[in-house]
Amino acid sequence: MSRNRTGNMAVAASQARAGMMRVWLAVISTALALLALPFMAQGLRAGEEIIKAHAISTFGNLKYGPDFKHLDYVNPQAPKGGEISEWAFGSFDSMHPYTIKGRSGALSSIFFESLLTATADTIGESYCLLCESLEYPKDRSWVIFDLRPEARFSDGSPLTADDVAFSYETFLTKGLTSFRVQLAKKVESVEVLGPHRIRFTFKADAPKRDVIQDVGGIPVFSKADFIRRDFQFTESTLEPLLGSGPYVLDRLDVGQTIVYRRNPDYWGEKLPINIGRNNFDRIRIEYYADYNAAFEGFKGGTYTFRNEAASKIWATGYDFPAVKEGIVIKETLPDGDKATGQSFIFNLRREKFQDPRVREAIGLMFNFEWSNERLFYGLYARINSFWENSYLAAEGLPSPEEKAILEPLADILPPGVLDQPAVVQHVSTPKRPLDRKALRKAAALLDAAGWTVGADGLRRNAKGELLTVEFLNDSQTFNRVINPYVENLKRLGVDARHVFVDNAQMEVRTRPPSYDFDIITSMIQTSYIPGTELRQYFGSETADSSAFNLMGLRNEAVDRLIDVVLEADTQEELTTSVHALDRVLRALRLWVPQWYKNVHTVAYYNMYEHPENLPPYALGELDFWWYDAEKAAALKASGALR
Numbered sequence: 001m002s003r004n005r006t007g008n009m010a011v012a013a014s015q016a017r018a019g020m021m022r023v024w025l026a027v028i029s030t031a032l033a034l035l036a037l038p039f040m041a042q043g044l045r046a047g048e049e050i051i052k053a054h055a056i057s058t059f060g061n062l063k064y065g066p067d068f069k070h071l072d073y074v075n076p077q078a079p080k081g082g083e084i085s086e087w088a089f090g091s092f093d094s095m096h097p098y099t100i101k102g103r104s105g106a107l108s109s110i111f112f113e114s115l116l117t118a119t120a121d122t123i124g125e126s127y128c129l130l131c132e133s134l135e136y137p138k139d140r141s142w143v144i145f146d147l148r149p150e151a152r153f154s155d156g157s158p159l160t161a162d163d164v165a166f167s168y169e170t171f172l173t174k175g176l177t178s179f180r181v182q183l184a185k186k187v188e189s190v191e192v193l194g195p196h197r198i199r200f201t202f203k204a205d206a207p208k209r210d211v212i213q214d215v216g217g218i219p220v221f222s223k224a225d226f227i228r229r230d231f232q233f234t235e236s237t238l239e240p241l242l243g244s245g246p247y248v249l250d251r252l253d254v255g256q257t258i259v260y261r262r263n264p265d266y267w268g269e270k271l272p273i274n275i276g277r278n279n280f281d282r283i284r285i286e287y288y289a290d291y292n293a294a295f296e297g298f299k300g301g302t303y304t305f306r307n308e309a310a311s312k313i314w315a316t317g318y319d320f321p322a323v324k325e326g327i328v329i330k331e332t333l334p335d336g337d338k339a340t341g342q343s344f345i346f347n348l349r350r351e352k353f354q355d356p357r358v359r360e361a362i363g364l365m366f367n368f369e370w371s372n373e374r375l376f377y378g379l380y381a382r383i384n385s386f387w388e389n390s391y392l393a394a395e396g397l398p399s400p401e402e403k404a405i406l407e408p409l410a411d412i413l414p415p416g417v418l419d420q421p422a423v424v425q426h427v428s429t430p431k432r433p434l435d436r437k438a439l440r441k442a443a444a445l446l447d448a449a450g451w452t453v454g455a456d457g458l459r460r461n462a463k464g465e466l467l468t469v470e471f472l473n474d475s476q477t478f479n480r481v482i483n484p485y486v487e488n489l490k491r492l493g494v495d496a497r498h499v500f501v502d503n504a505q506m507e508v509r510t511r512p513p514s515y516d517f518d519i520i521t522s523m524i525q526t527s528y529i530p531g532t533e534l535r536q537y538f539g540s541e542t543a544d545s546s547a548f549n550l551m552g553l554r555n556e557a558v559d560r561l562i563d564v565v566l567e568a569d570t571q572e573e574l575t576t577s578v579h580a581l582d583r584v585l586r587a588l589r590l591w592v593p594q595w596y597k598n599v600h601t602v603a604y605y606n607m608y609e610h611p612e613n614l615p616p617y618a619l620g621e622l623d624f625w626w627y628d629a630e631k632a633a634a635l636k637a638s639g640a641l642r
Helices: 007-015 018-041 161-174 177-186 211-216 223-228 291-299 311-316 356-364 368-374 400-412 436-448 476-491 503-510 533-538 556-567 571-587 629-638
Strands: 050-053 055-057 083-089 125-128 131-137 142-147 187-194 197-202 247-253 257-262 282-288 305-307 328-334 342-346 468-473 495-500 519-523 591-593 599-605
Touching (some): 125 131, 125 211, 131 211, 161 177, 161 223, 177 533, 282 291, 356 436, 356 591, 368 476, 400 556, 400 571
Parallel strands (some): 468 519
Antiparallel strands (some): 131 142, 305 599
8 A cells, every 4th residue: 555645744734723824835835746756757647647556467456455464375374394305307507597508406596586476376466575566557658666675685685676677687688688688678767766666667669568567577686796796697607696585505416406495584484475385494406317216216215295297107106115104195186277388399490390291290190199098098188279278279260359360461371270270189099109090191291392202211302301300308208209209200201310318418409509409399388478478489589599489480470469469458359369379370380299287296205285275376385385393203203204
């Protein structure tokens, strides 16, 4: 709530003598004029309505009012203490998550907070964290954040508007290329108005729907620490930047272990947004180069919480004594979030993948149905949409509203977008790895694209070049998925290869500027309220610079539809425009989508508790689960845990 800036003057007026009324009026007029000066300097137009609030929503009302006590899905009485430990794949050589150099450690962004933060039970809502309020006009052309005076970095030094401005400027000039390009398009200027007050003014032509949330979500680090250490933002480092978050680095063993420790002096512990959260004293990450070795480590108690991603292990591996004795809990929990977008993606920078018929043919050779039945024990469903498992996924024929968006682009749309149902993946037979119907269709597509079969059974183009397709992979668990896929492609006449590399090589070969791969497995992340991250994943301008647009997509229709999505002012407009974009992306055959499941399959040692009703958009084991000290003591006494 805004403070009553004229309250003291009203009290003075009530005490003034009648004979002094004329003098008082002159004084109050002058005072009000002086009070108005900062707003005039900030560009406030006459009659402009200013909203001052504790949070902001993209569309509609906020779930949590200004006086909320805690989030609905947490246990406000959750005890603090104990340790939770998980595993991570591969290795790490950096604790700096905002540079493309090196491989940053798991959770290495845990040190940092932002002005605004989201919740796990709302979409499009952001609540004050480092700020105590924000002010903005209805057109969202600028925003002023009032920071919490009590905010502190983990070394106890105050967090001020200067730190926010410095963090913004650093990300703008030295951050990941795709991020800073988008940031520069939105923000006109940043002005520090006081120790705890900062204003962002946005460019007139920038989409305003999410721009306040965008700048409010920038991580904040200490300017003084940065300068003192002569920190090189574009380089990797094992000494993290100084942040204000609830956890600090306790210790690390490079490439093997990271331990984060809860800061007992964390400044924000009693904020309503944090009640019932950040409950563990320590979070430990153990690294493994092999998925099966990681599972054996869990069985042996080396780490204590596992979000199981391997369907074979989930179906057949949890019959060890600790599960039967109740030492380890095996639990299926609901997951209401979108699918992850996990897929095989093509490197469109390769000439051989320029023709969508080639991409479609290669996609037809992946037999998901056989893989799901024989390899995944029927646990998964196929991904078809970039917004799978949500209301944003396009279905059937385009609606009249979608056509109104798509028809002006008719000359540059992929075939079928306007008059055919949204593309779905071929349904193959689960009885054998190779689906002959898919094989015949794929062969016809490659023939039409000029890749014909020679006497040796291999496909070549008019130049005599082999159609060689290399799957680059750094996960042994994917061997059983990729190898049958490769064999199917060989039956098609494709010179298909499975190349296994370590995670360090994978990092080098897939990051800009090398992009040295044909096909890799990747996560194409989308959101419920898509913003400028669409340009980072799918925009032409980021095709050769983004760590997210790994496929190298350059498409005019996609670029123009992204603009339409960003300009949507209502939920209805947003849904319609995303449907249109989804149709075009799917019709381009940019990927071979993989699979998802709508539940969390987790296993953990019986010393953790979670709220009965989990939020739809997060499992939250590191956020709002907690440690039961009595159960933990019993496990240790029994010898189940070291």
